[in-house]
Amino acid sequence: MLLWDIVYQTVPIIHWGRQIRVALDVGCGVASFGGYLLDKQVLTMSMAPKDEHEAQIQFALERGIPAILSVIGTQQLVFPDNAFDLIHCARCRVHWDADGGKPLLELNRVLRPGGFFVWSATPVYRDNQRAMVALTESMCWKVVAKTMDSTGIGMVIYQKPENPSCYEKRxxxxPPLCDQNDQHSVSWYTPLRGCISRLPLDKEGKVIKWPVTWPYRLSRLPVSMPSELGVVEQYNADNRRWTALVSDTYLMKLNISWPSVRNIMDMNAGYGGFAAALIDLPYWVMNVVPVHEEDTLNIIYDRGLIGVYHDWCESFNTYPRTYDLLHSSFLFKRLSERCDLIDVGVEIDRIVRPGGYLLVFDTIEMINKLTAILKSLHWSVKIHQAQYLVAQKDLWRPTS
Incomplete structure (x- = not known):
């Protein structure tokens, strides 16, 4: 029996593709967990360490499965607080109790209130089981199921508390609760913390509820969205704009062979409207929220989409030639004020596979600057209506 079926039978409240929509697979291997869950309408961020596992991430992305290079070491993961519905670590060799429990406290930070942590390990890796029990109890995680398969692999399913009452009764x-003033909205070069992240509260002081089930959460107002009227109107207008733009222009009028596309990255995702407009098509989108732009990544996860924080003046944590299409909308003007666009162009060339595309919606001034850079890298470039740039990467590589 497959692990995900064991999880479902052991904990019936875990409904793949309904309540559980966005998951994180720590130490993903070749991303089989995320690959199988795609058919169950679960979008899994498969994550592997930066050391000896780069080829696994390349293999996962070549299979068309979302994946990223990262490690739980000294800095926070590039995900927002309370993002994932479920976190999984199979045959796990991570010492979650190391350094005062900071690795597990980091999982707690990115796990949604009421979310689940599925931890399985062979006996040889369970030397720290007693310390794990003490740590999870101190964090108010409750064990909702334990089981073991025929190969001797044990599995424990924990659930993060849905309200803060347990913290007060310890x-x-x-570990202490994190200071309210120390809550970081953007986890970028932020050291791991030895404290328990506080549960997110609404204006009435109540813990923010779980989003509605998939697929309804994609179109409903995200649970973490500010309730101010202007923000809601801006969000709704953004959705209408991207729905129209994708259906009327991107898919119909631009010189892109969409059947050849699977892995897409939105370089400045905003509210995730571009990814939402593609949801019924056979693509997945890595939504990137630049760290110097408005922080909207919680909203993206609330909608049932995935993404990361990033600074485009630095290299992106992925294997070369792993994306079929990169997309941006009015990103490069502000970016050019902080770093050289030539460096950004070279990074785009590194990420996109041969034959892949860059699609830019921007001013003609920025399009012309990007055109010169891309042509120097032997990309073919076409401009539509003086506002859309479609560039395709060639097979050319520089000679040594």
């Missing part, structure tokens, strides 16, 4: 404040 005999010792260890």
């Amino acid at each position: 005999p010792q404040n260890n």
